[in-house]
Amino acid sequence: xxxxxxxxxxxxxxxxxxxxxxxxxxxxxxxxxxxxxxxxxxxxxxxxxxxxxxxxxxxxxxxxxxxxxxxxxxxxxxxxxxxxxxxxxxxxxxxxxxxxxxxxxxxxxxxxxxxxxxxxxxxxxxxxxxxxxxxxxxxxxxxxxxxxxxxxxxxxxxxxxxxxxxxxxxxxxxxxxxxxxxxxxxxxxxxxxxxxxxxxxxxxxxxxxxxxxxxxxxxxxxxxxxxxxxxxxxxxxxxxxxxxxxxxxxxxxxxxxxxxxxxxxxxxxxxxxxxxxxxxxxxxxxxxxxxxxxxxxxxxxxxxxxxxxxxxxxxxxxxxxxxxxxxxxxxxxxxxxxxxxxxxxxxxxxxxxxxxxxxxxxxxxxxxxxxxxxxxxxxxxxxxxxxxxxxxxxxxxxxxxxxxxxxxxxxxxxxxxxxxxxxxxxxxxxxxxx
Amino acid sequence: xxxxxxxxxxxxxxxxxxxxxxxxxxxxxxxxxxxxxxxxxxxxxxxxxxxxxxxxxxxxxxxxxxxxxxxxxxxxxxxxxxxxxxxxxxx
Numbered sequence: 229x230x231x232x233x234x235x236x237x238x239x240x241x242x243x244x245x246x247x248x249x250x251x252x253x254x255x256x257x258x259x260x261x262x263x264x265x266x267x268x269x270x271x272x273x274x275x276x277x278x279x280x281x282x283x284x285x286x287x288x289x290x291x292x293x294x295x296x297x298x299x300x301x302x303x304x305x306x307x308x309x310x311x312x313x314x315x316x317x318x319x320x321x322x323x324x325x326x327x328x329x330x331x332x333x334x335x336x337x338x339x340x341x342x343x344x345x346x347x348x349x350x351x352x353x354x355x356x357x358x359x360x361x362x363x364x365x366x367x368x369x370x371x372x373x374x375x376x377x378x379x380x381x382x383x384x385x386x387x388x389x390x391x392x393x394x395x396x397x398x399x400x401x402x403x404x405x406x407x408x409x410x411x412x413x414x415x416x417x418x419x420x421x422x423x424x425x426x427x428x429x430x431x432x433x434x435x436x437x438x439x440x441x442x443x444x445x446x447x448x449x450x451x452x453x454x455x456x457x458x459x460x461x462x463x464x465x466x467x468x469x470x471x472x473x474x475x476x477x478x479x480x481x482x483x484x485x486x487x488x489x490x491x492x493x494x495x496x497x498x499x500x501x502x503x504x505x506x507x508x509x510x511x512x513x514x515x516x517x518x519x520x521x522x523x524x525x526x527x528x529x530x531x532x533x534x535x536x537x538x539x540x541x542x543x544x545x546x547x548x549x550x551x552x553x554x555x556x557x558x559x560x561x562x563x564x565x566x567x568x569x570x571x572x573x574x575x576x577x578x579x580x581x582x583x584x585x586x587x588x589x590x591x592x593x594x595x596x597x598x599x600x601x602x603x604x605x606x607x608x609x610x611x612x613x614x615x616x617x618x619x620x621x622x623x624x625x626x627x628x629x630x631x632x633x634x635x636x637x638x639x640x641x642x643x644x645x646x647x648x649x650x651x652x653x654x655x656x657x658x659x660x661x662x
Numbered sequence: 663x664x665x666x667x668x669x670x671x672x673x674x675x676x677x678x679x680x681x682x683x684x685x686x687x688x689x690x691x692x693x694x695x696x697x698x699x700x701x702x703x704x705x706x707x708x709x710x711x712x713x714x715x716x717x718x719x720x721x722x723x724x725x726x727x728x729x730x731x732x733x734x735x736x737x738x739x740x741x742x743x744x745x746x747x748x749x750x751x752x753x
Contacts, residue, residue: 258718268672269750269751270670270718270748271718272672272673272675272707273707274716274718275672275708275716275718275719275748275749275750276718276750277718277750278750382751382752432752433752434725436751436752437720437722437745437747439751439752440670440747440748440751441668441745441747443671444668444669444670444671444681445681453751455752455753456751456752459750459751490753491752491753492753493753539717541729542727542730554752554753556720556727556749557753558718558750558751558752558753559750559753561717
């Protein structure tokens with residue numbers, strides 16, 4: 229599809245050719261160039277990422293709050309703030325979101341945070357057990373609007389499952405691409421939905437490159453790659469994490485948020501969501517700090533933050549946190565900007581610390597996180613110990629996926645406490661009767 | 663050195679719609695300069711005002727990301743494939 233460039237002045241008057249609700253166009257985050265809505269993702273002037281621009285609802289914030297609160301218990305309660313048609317809730321979709329915000333007092337006690345100040349936003353309960361259902365739900369609506377019939381993606385695993393499931397529900401064909409060495413559980417969870425699942429001989433960055441090339445080739449004609457040519461719309465799904473967190477806290481922005489970094493898209497969109505809530509008057513404008521969390525074995529953004537750089541040098545990933553194993557993160561530079569602008573930081577933890585944190589969260593709060601959740605909890609603990617995260621302020625830690633996706637990470641250390649004969653004597657002898 | 667350069671969709675306005683074009687040069691910098699000779703304006707899309715690769719452009723020589731190599735000074739051997747790809751994908 230040819231890219232249509234419209235002058236900024238004209239953009240105000242140009243009616244979008246597609247119905248994506250309040251979305252008015254796309255703008256380049258890097259240079260500000262404005263484009264009409266379409267399946268494009270990079271600025272033709274500077275290659276910068278395109279983002280959805282809106283005509284957001286004006287009017288009484290209290291009215292909007294009530295309208296949202298009366299909406300469905302899923303992300304579509306925020307439809308007025310998303311690039312989706314007004315009747316989105318009536319279309320076949322997985323309807324993710326409105327996941328628990330767990331008040332984590334037991335975990336707080338363990339890591340030295342004041343009671344009532346620590347929360348875990350637990351996204352493991354989404355339809356395919358990760359936050360990816362949120363972003364795919366947005367991408368599906370864009371794919372419908374642009375007339376695509378095949379949905380695709382490059383994936384570290386969670387997204388492949390989310391695309392497969394959402395495509396099945398919405399009646400799209402799916403063909404998703406994953407690295408060949410993914411955890412078996414994620415392969416099963418992506419393949420079960422009946423779409424095509426293609427393992428690429430390489431790491432995630434190789435898969436991503438392949439998909440970017442496929443889009444520019446006739447072979448990929450008519451395909452909607454949720455995180456490539458639909459990426460501007462897809463990314464907006466992560467804003468719903470910000471909306472939900474604030475609404476669940478009583479329409480208040482938390483003081484500190486700890487967010488995992490893969491491509492960095494989620495972190496940047498949570499920040500965008502918070503800014504929109506402030507702009508709309510739905511929450512009080514107050515300072516907040518955003519902390520990015522990476523695995524040491526794939527920590528290009530953390531390394532750049534610590535070195536004071538504003539450019540991210542790619543790395544070759546080697547970590548158990550495969551869902552975060554993106555060595556060349558597209559939004560890395562913006563993560564750096566946001567962490568610095570908000571007074572936050574970017575930190576990393578090693579594989580051992582990730583496993584310890586998974587077990588700590590499970591043991592204290594009954595939440596079984598995937599490795600990415602181990603990364604955020606581990607980084608939170610590390611930054612509290614270092615005095616970087618204030619233990620007396622409200623902190624929200626994201627768990628973006630279910631531990632069932634990464635069983636291998638804790639399989640060795642989660643064995644039977646004892647194996648005994650079925651007799652009371654044997655039980656007594658095992659020393660467990662206390 | 664003669665190389666083949668894969669052109670992303672957003673730069674094909676400079677190559678008359680061609681997805682792949684031939685270019686000459688012993689390094690990536692020379693290849694981009696040669697591209698500019700035949701497809702005026704394309705270099706300014708790939709390079710910033712300081713003449714460095716823009717931060718949202720990924721360039722591969724064969725299968726190697728030039729950021730892991732010598733950047734613009736990365737060698738482009740005869741017959742190499744050069745791919746220019748928008749970086750804002752994935753995740």
